[in-house]
Amino acid sequence: MFLKESTFRKFAEIFYQLTGIELKENKKYLIENRLSKFIGENKPYKTYEEFYKALLNDTSGRKKELFIQSLITNYTFFFREPIHFSFVRWYLRNYLEVQPYIRIWSNGCSTGEEPYSIAISALLEYPNLSRYDFKILATDVVVKYLEYAKEGKYPKSKLQSIDQKLLSTYFEEYKEFFMIKKNVKELIAFRLLNIISNYPFSREFDIVFLRNVLIYFSPKEKEKIIQMIYPHLKKNGYLIIGLSESLVGITHFLKPLKYSIYKKA
Ligand SMILES: C[S@@+](CC[C@H](N)C(=O)[O-])C[C@H]1O[C@@H](n2cnc3c(N)ncnc32)[C@H](O)[C@@H]1O
Known part of the structure; x- marks a missing residue:
């Protein structure tokens, strides 16, 4: 046909x-x-x-x-581009104690590997994270990916490269799967949200992950998306795009740092 x-x-x-x-x-x-x-x-x-x-x-x-x-492709995996998860740990070491609250947004979260990697990184840095006002928002436009993400159940084959100690601390083994533990899940709110719709947020974000999502959009649309996200970042907050992506040729007010990390200075 x-x-x-x-x-x-x-x-x-x-x-x-x-x-x-x-x-x-x-x-x-x-x-x-x-x-x-x-x-x-x-x-x-x-x-x-x-x-x-x-x-x-x-x-x-x-x-x-x-x-x-x-x-749409939903290709993703745990701790993809690990430097960005080290960055989350660095940020928390510097700001968790001094900021009234910390919010991280995984925008285009696919099947959940990215927000769970953020949550696990945060717990590695602060095992007592529940004492702080720390939350991750994970959004995507595809309901099915979000359902999968919320369940937090991943085939063992997808987690082969993950350290055993980390697996036993943050996952529960169940037949051919590893299930994300409750204390990790509790840090994340999964929501359906189209990147080009109005954002219903009352609080600003410390870090926005926007990795491997902009690839789908034209330069004009990319610019619009970055400009829509900008007001929702805290002053001195960060936007992270994929390591193979760039904002070259796009008008924005962010300061480029290393590793596809941009700062609202
Ligand atoms: C390749 S995955 C990237 C997943 C993860 N951020 C990463 O880097 O591993 C791209 C995700 O962006 C989502 N996406 C594409 N267009 C979107 C839109 N208009 N609004 C929200 N999410 C979108 C897709 O559904 C998909 O889950």
């Missing part, structure tokens, strides 16, 4: 409305490929056009969710 140019444009438009991510012409083949699992004989829809119509009439939001999920 093949995806007509006009139907591709309709998919691109609905995807943009849902996520703020533009799908350029060169993504047509990718869309055709990723959506092909829904299209054809003995599949939910006979044609791409039929699937598109179903998306328009989807009142439950479940089909739209499946659609977004098929086109």
